Amino acid sequence: MKTDLTKLLGIEYPIIQGGMAWVAEYHLAAAVSQAGGLGIIGAANAPAEWVREQIREAKKMTEKPFGVNIMLMSPYADEVAKAAAEEGVKVITTGAGSPEKYMEMWKAAGIKVIPVVASVALAKRMERCGADAVIAEGCESGGHIGETTTMVLVPQVADAVRIPVIAAGGIADGRGIAAAFMLGAAGVQMGTRFIAAEESRVHENYKEMVLKARDIDTRVTGRSTGHPVRALRNKMTGEYLKKEAEGASFEELELLTLGGLRKAVVEGDVKNGSVMSGQCAGLIKEKKTCKDLILDLIEETEKLLKGTFFYE
């Protein structure tokens, strides 16, 4: 399947795996790249040494391109930005901020830079400062989110920039991918769907919770603090939202989430931890290997697109 995105990155299928904190480690990233998509190692809040090690391990598992996601709110963002360039990573995606100050260094190293944006204004700014593509991420996504849905963000970003647009947020099957193309995207980024991949090292309790989730099971905490985060509803989100409604301070609320993602992903504490997930969890019913998942997604997408174009 050829699109402007597969051509830009030299990959077989226009599917990027989200750079999820704690979840997107090298086993998952290498499996996605081996299957013809673009795997991503999520640097999240980790120091540069951890990221270097991850990149080296991924290279042992695949010769295909993979990327690193740099979470710009991380205290280690500067050193990780430099380390990723030194390790010869082919693609960098960024989240939770603007990567303008690293752009010159990354472009000089020949890296394809793809920032995640949640608004048209940031998409335009990213194109001006040399981004190769943008990921337009709607608020159906898990984790840290913006205000606008995928359905309305993607076509507005596609109208505003000439570089390829990748749709993210709410996409978990071939119908979502086909819809993203209709909205003007050249590819998709999927996060939650890959949590339930066989190769993902996420705790079984977390995977089970994603597989069992229904349409209405996510909650957004932190709207009042300016750090909205979407996760599956549990004891933690219940307590958080109650405290938030009572006007609790930022510090008190932070105590409830601090280390919460690690608790859920690594320890499997899906009651007190933060089980970050997109709204599309309700669409995900089974675990699959990355290879089966990507091949099934592409087959379903192609079938739908053919149906669309032959319709009279």
Ligand code: TUI
């Ligand atoms: O970054 C994400 N999703 C994330 S990061 C993350 S780590 C975390 N852990 C605990 C608490 C908080 C975060 C979990 N999920 N997605 C990409 C994304 N970027 N979504 C929205 C944005 C965004 C928002 C505003 C990007 C830029 C922006 O404004 C930048 C500017 O300067 O205007």
